[in-house]
Amino acid sequence: MTEKQENILSAALTLFAEQGFAATSTNKVAKAAGVSEGLIFRHFKNKEGLLAAIFEMVTERTKVILADVVMTNDPKEVIYKILELPFVINPRDYRMWRLIYAMKWQIQQYNTEKMEPVKLAAKNAFEKLGYDNPEAESELLLMLLDGAATAILLHEPRDKEAVLLAMKEKYKH
Amino acid sequence: MTEKQENILSAALTLFAEQGFAATSTNKVAKAAGVSEGLIFRHFKNKEGLLAAIFEMVTERTKVILADVVMTNDPKEVIYKILELPFVINPRDYRMWRLIYAMKWQIQQYNTEKMEPVKLAAKNAFEKLGYDNPEAESELLLMLLDGAATAILLHEPRDKEAVLLAMKEKYKH
DNA sequence: TTTTATAGTGAGTAATCACTTGCAAATGTA
DNA sequence: TACATTTGCAAGTGATTACTCACTATAAAA
Numbered sequence: 001m002t003e004k005q006e007n008i009l010s011a012a013l014t015l016f017a018e019q020g021f022a023a024t025s026t027n028k029v030a031k032a033a034g035v036s037e038g039l040i041f042r043h044f045k046n047k048e049g050l051l052a053a054i055f056e057m058v059t060e061r062t063k064v065i066l067a068d069v070v071m072t073n074d075p076k077e078v079i080y081k082i083l084e085l086p087f088v089i090n091p092r093d094y095r096m097w098r099l100i101y102a103m104k105w106q107i108q109q110y111n112t113e114k115m116e117p118v119k120l121a122a123k124n125a126f127e128k129l130g131y132d133n134p135e136a137e138s139e140l141l142l143m144l145l146d147g148a149a150t151a152i153l154l155h156e157p158r159d160k161e162a163v164l165l166a167m168k169e170k171y172k173h
Numbered sequence: 174m175t176e177k178q179e180n181i182l183s184a185a186l187t188l189f190a191e192q193g194f195a196a197t198s199t200n201k202v203a204k205a206a207g208v209s210e211g212l213i214f215r216h217f218k219n220k221e222g223l224l225a226a227i228f229e230m231v232t233e234r235t236k237v238i239l240a241d242v243v244m245t246n247d248p249k250e251v252i253y254k255i256l257e258l259p260f261v262i263n264p265r266d267y268r269m270w271r272l273i274y275a276m277k278w279q280i281q282q283y284n285t286e287k288m289e290p291v292k293l294a295a296k297n298a299f300e301k302l303g304y305d306n307p308e309a310e311s312e313l314l315l316m317l318l319d320g321a322a323t324a325i326l327l328h329e330p331r332d333k334e335a336v337l338l339a340m341k342e343k344y345k346h
Numbered sequence: 347t348t349t350t351a352t353a354g355t356g357a358g359t360a361a362t363c364a365c366t367t368g369c370a371a372a373t374g375t376a
Numbered sequence: 377t378a379c380a381t382t383t384g385c386a387a388g389t390g391a392t393t394a395c396t397c398a399c400t401a402t403a404a405a406a
Contacts, residue, residue, distance in 0.1 A: 002383075020279055023195035026364060036385045041365060043383090098278065104327065105275035106193055112328055136335035139324070143336075147320025151312070154277065155285055162309035163316075170343040175353070199394060209355045214395060216353090 005043050007033040009057065012050050017099035021051060021106070058096055062114055070117050075125035076171075082122060082141060083167050086149035087160055098153050115142060178216050180206040182230065185223050190272040194224060194279070231269055235287055243290050248298035249344075255295060255314060256340050259322035260333055271326050288315060 011032035015024040026047055030037040044050040069081045089097060122141050126134035144167065151157055184205035188197040199220055203210040217223040242254045262270060295314045299307035317340065324330055 004384080020193065020195055022193055023279075025362075027362080037364090038366080038386080039384060047364065102275075102278035104323075105271065105278075106196075133332075133335050133339060136332055136339045139330050139332075140336050140339050143320035143324045144317055145320070146323055147316035147318070150277075150319055150323070151316045157312050159306075159309055159312075162306050163313050166306060166309045166313045177354080198392075200392080210394090211356070211396080212354055220394065 004033070004035050004039060008035060008040055008043065008050070009054060013054055013099060014095055016051070016054070017095040017102065020102065026050075054099070058100060059114065061093070061096070066114075066118055070121045072121075075128040078121055078125040079141065079171050080168060082118060082145060083148075083171070084164065085145060086152050087164050089149075089152065094153060097149065101150060101153060118142070118145075177206070177208050177212060181208060181213055181216065181223070182227060186227055186272060187268055189224070189227070190268040190275070193275065199223075227272070231273060232287065234266075234269070239287075239291055243294045245294075248301040251294055251298040252314065252344050253341060255291060255318055256321075256344070257337065258318060259325050260337050262322075262325065267326060270322065274323060274326060291315070291318075 008029065012024070012029045015029055015032060026037055026040050029050070030040055040047075040050060044053055065085075069078060069085070072078045072081055119138050119142055122138035123134045126137040131137050148163070148167070152160070157163055181202065185197070185202045188202055188205060199210055199213050202223070203213055213220075213223060217226055238258075242251060242258070245251045245254060292311050292315055295311035296307045299310040299314075304310045321336070321340070325333070330336055
């Protein structure tokens with residue numbers, strides 16, 4: 001991976017996240033990355049290939065982040081760790097997550113699959129804790145996770161700490 | 174509002190929701206609506222004007238839907254009605270909501286303002302019920318609402334009824 | 347009847363789109 | 377050194393883009 005390749009990926013990630021994939025021309029990406037437009041196609045074949053490369057990068061990162069949750073044994077800790085996820089995102093990664101969340105509405109497969117192991121871990125935790133309907137509870141937890149992440153990425157709630165506390169409260173017993 | 178104007182708005186709504194605003198050409202909209210391309214610009218000035226007209230339509234509809242929640246007095250009923258919102262969406266309105274939720278990531282102002290009265294009603298309800306931090310609780314409730322709506326619009330959870338039940342359970346006391 | 351206004355068309359327009367090509371410079375590798 | 381490969385650029389390509397313009401159709405008002 002040369003420096004210019006990285007520049008292209010970084011510029012594309014920013015622009016795709018800010019303006020959307022379709023609204024971002026390869027010309028804009030090239031200018032933002034400080035390279036010729038042709039180089040994008042040399043390295044990534046076409047515009048979709050560029051998006052695919054970004055998603056590959058993203059998938060690797062998310063695997064690392066989510067691994068900790070899935071490997072946890074204590075059921076209550078699993079739930080708490082899932083709830084904490086959106087609150088411990090590194091602000092440097094915001095553009096990455098914004099891209100993922102925005103693309104969800106255009107491309108289906110990318111997001112749901114990625115969270116499947118988390119959902120399974122949650123379901124398992126709820127089973128261990130004796131919840132009435134672990135399947136529904138895990139579905140609900142992922143909805144909450146999604147909603148919290150959206151709020152943080154879009155309008156940064158005033159008192160994040162208090163919101164997290166209120167969330168955990170709902171899963172005390 | 175002539176029939177062709179309505180056709181344009183309806184076709185644009187569908188296409189914008191399915192493929193995104195930027196990825197939908199005015200040519201496509203005209204063909205789907207069965208009118209000449211020029212007519213779009215006669216009635217809506219430009220492509221953004223078309224989007225603005227759609228959002229105006231949408232804003233009127235949401236006002237009607239949300240009015241019922243805001244006018245409710247009993248605090249527990251307010252919370253339940255907010256939670257139920259995503260579950261009682263008319264499937265015919267799915268494309269409308271998908272467009273709104275997708276556009277959230279490109280245009281900021283449209284969505285947050287619209288939910289402000291709901292958030293206020295929720296905060297008021299939590300205050301009446303003696304919750305520790307009504308501000309944080311109302312923020313959390315809106316996150317949950319957002320997450321639930323997203324799940325329903327994107328991948329239609331298996332047992333919606335059970336999820337709603339689990340949600341209400343969290344606000345029993 | 348003439349005028350005015352609105353609704354609608356279809357063929358343009360310049361600009362921008364994703365993408366290709368030919369060629370030069372840099373970088374390995376023997 | 378010589379040669380092969382990769383990296384990079386500039387200048388293209390045809391297709392598509394949002395939008396304009398000159399024009400017609402309909403119909404109500406003057």
